[in-house]
Amino acid sequence: MKVESLRFATLEDIYSSYVSKVGSVTEIETLDTLESLERVCAKDIFSLENLPGFDKSLVDGYALRALDTRGASSSMPALLKIAFEVHIGKKPDKKLIPGEAAWVPTGGAIPEGADAVVMVEHTQGFGEFVEIMKPVSAGENVMKFDEDIKRGDRILEKGTLLKSGHVQLLLQLGLMQIEVFRKVKVAIISTGDEIVEPWQKPDTAQVRDSNTYTLKAWIEKHGFVAERVSHVKDDEESLYESLKKFLNDYDLIVIAGGSSIGPRDYTARAIERLGKPGIIYHGALVQPGKPTIFAMIGEKPVLGLPGNPVSFFVSSRFFLLPVLRKLAGANDFTPAPSGFVILAKNVPSIQGREHFVRVKTVFKNGKIFAEPLFSESAHVSNIANADGVIRIPLGVEGINAGEFAEFYQF
Numbered sequence: 001m002k003v004e005s006l007r008f009a010t011l012e013d014i015y016s017s018y019v020s021k022v023g024s025v026t027e028i029e030t031l032d033t034l035e036s037l038e039r040v041c042a043k044d045i046f047s048l049e050n051l052p053g054f055d056k057s058l059v060d061g062y063a064l065r066a067l068d069t070r071g072a073s074s075s076m077p078a079l080l081k082i083a084f085e086v087h088i089g090k091k092p093d094k095k096l097i098p099g100e101a102a103w104v105p106t107g108g109a110i111p112e113g114a115d116a117v118v119m120v121e122h123t124q125g126f127g128e129f130v131e132i133m134k135p136v137s138a139g140e141n142v143m144k145f146d147e148d149i150k151r152g153d154r155i156l157e158k159g160t161l162l163k164s165g166h167v168q169l170l171l172q173l174g175l176m177q178i179e180v181f182r183k184v185k186v187a188i189i190s191t192g193d194e195i196v197e198p199w200q201k202p203d204t205a206q207v208r209d210s211n212t213y214t215l216k217a218w219i220e221k222h223g224f225v226a227e228r229v230s231h232v233k234d235d236e237e238s239l240y241e242s243l244k245k246f247l248n249d250y251d252l253i254v255i256a257g258g259s260s261i262g263p264r265d266y267t268a269r270a271i272e273r274l275g276k277p278g279i280i281y282h283g284a285l286v287q288p289g290k291p292t293i294f295a296m297i298g299e300k301p302v303l304g305l306p307g308n309p310v311s312f313f314v315s316s317r318f319f320l321l322p323v324l325r326k327l328a329g330a331n332d333f334t335p336a337p338s339g340f341v342i343l344a345k346n347v348p349s350i351q352g353r354e355h356f357v358r359v360k361t362v363f364k365n366g367k368i369f370a371e372p373l374f375s376e377s378a379h380v381s382n383i384a385n386a387d388g389v390i391r392i393p394l395g396v397e398g399i400n401a402g403e404f405a406e407f408y409q410f
């Protein structure tokens with residue numbers, strides 16, 4: 001029996017020597033801004049307007065001259081004349097003079113002659129007059145013209161992965177369309193003699209394909225196009241033919257299963273036949289996800305993900321998603337932790353491997369605790385129960401209960 005040796009890589013190697021070498025799509029399309037979530041901005045965008053376009057009040061209260069409130073207190077209020085009212089959305093057509101105040105709502109324009117706003121809570125109205133019981137300084141409670149964004153400012157950098165905050169900013173500036181890189185297209189091939197479709201009843205020792213269909217849905221949620229193009233039996237020739245068939249029409253090929261080194265694990269052998277440079281790494285120093293295959297055929301990335309559902313799930317997040325983001329033209333492609341959580345139990349580490357442990361998070365006494373869900377990589381149930389994973393870095397001998405750990409939310 002031929003047993004292949006694996007070319008192992010650390011997580012760091014994979015990001016710096018594989019993912020970072022993956023090229024990005026160059027074709028650009030123009031989209032409605034509202035359709036652009038999870039897409040990647042294809043050009044730097046500069047603002048054509050100032051934000052805000054006028055001095056605006058940040059509170060409900062009275063616009064006035066700060067100087068007129070000097071020394072004011074509840075026992076010695078400053079008495080000002082109410083000159084007029086500012087209406088929201090309307091440019092005030094009157095000016096304030098010293099000794100006068102104007103009612104202004106939150107978001108209303110500051111009238112000429114005023115330089116601050118005192119909150120209504122610190123005032124008392126008396127007919128045509130208002131008592132000011134607290135001094136304000138110049139600029140207080142005022143958002144100045146162009147303080148947020150100046151015309152000509154770069155508001156989005158090429159390579160930005162667009163989130164709702166970006167869409168909100170674009171809409172605020174009236175930018176109804178945006179240029180983005182076209183969607184990356186992924187082909188997913190499932191493998192295994194024992195695999196049946198999820199809607200079929202498996203015989204004893206058969207398994208439903210839960211991995212590839214879930215992956216398609218998950219990838220599409222992240223702004224890519226994914227097709228589960230075929231299922232192939234454990235046969236090197238069929239896998240090679242299938243890979244050859246789909247290689248040119250997609251930006252990335254993912255093969256699910258058969259990534260290990262058993263005699264019937266053909267993924268690595270079929271990939272190697274496709275062309276150069278071939279397999280860059282076969283094996284990651286991580287658990288789960290160890291037998292992942294990282295290959296490049298010409299400039300096209302091909303990934304072999306382990307078939308075990310948990311390993312498949314973790315590899316998709318830590319290896320596949322970064323490759324997809326890089327292909328899509330995103331500047332940031334390495335996964336960032338969502339934050340830190342406190343471990344509820346000791347978690348031992350695995351010697352010589354970066355360890356991702358599924359956890360359930362619990363919010364207690366103002367802190368976020370993580371309950372480790374120990375199980376095998378073949379267990380599907382605990383992916384469903386987990387809120388995410390914690391990472392135990394290479395060389396760290398486990399993390400004790402009460403200590404902080406990096407947390408990646410699913």
Ligand SMILES: Nc1nc2c(c(=O)[nH]1)N[C@H]1C(S)=C(S)[C@@H](COP(=O)(O)OP(=O)(O)OC[C@H]3O[C@@H](n4cnc5c(N)ncnc54)[C@H](O)[C@@H]3O)O[C@H]1N2
Nearest residue numbers: 207208209210211212257258259260265290306307308311
């Ligand atoms: N001698 C060794 N054996 C194994 C090693 C090793 O280092 N030496 N590594 C183990 C690890 S770790 C993993 S992970 C698995 C990965 O194996 P493969 O990628 O070759 O996956 P398969 O053998 O095809 O399947 C494993 C398991 O997953 C089920 N599976 C496969 N595809 C799907 C699917 N689409 N949906 C749901 N479940 C699927 C399959 O039926 C198997 O039960 O290798 C270890 N072995």
Ligand code: MOO
Nearest residue numbers: 288289290311377
């Ligand atoms: O590394 Mo495997 O991916 O333990 O299950």
